[in-house]
Amino acid sequence: MSGKKLDNGIDRHLDISMAGQRRPVYVISIAAGLAGCHPRTLRIYEEEGLLDPVRTDTNIRLYSDEDLERVRAIRYLTQTRGVNLAGVKLLLQLREAADFLDEIATELAREDAEIPQTVDVTNEPTPRKPRTRQRQKGVEL
DSSP: OOOOEEOSSSOOSSOTTSOGGGSOOBOHHHHHHHHTSOHHHHHHHHHTTSOOOEEETTOOEEBOHHHHHHHHHHHIIIIISOOOHHHHHHHHHHHHHHHHHHHHHHHHHHHHHHSOOOOOOOSSOOOOOOOOOOOBTTBOO
């Protein structure tokens, strides 16, 4: 099982100053109770690749508040919206991709704001390049 590892003693792999919602603190029974599901449900979600809990050296799963929010979203999609687990996986991947694109857009906007913009403004229209391609059977190449 590929997953994140957590040192069973001092939390060496995770920054202690990390936000509380990302810090894995709940064992599977507590996490299942907080999420309103059975522990087996969390194991199934992990098997399907929907969750990736941190594991201690003794292989105990630890869940964070962020993991529990993800479980609640999965349960909403499956129970209320009727989406199967494969569909949930796709939707979560799309959400992560959208979040990633938002981060990139924010970073690009920040970089653009730092670089002074110089624009050469002229009233002359830009010349168009002559067409060099020929049409064949009504389709432009």
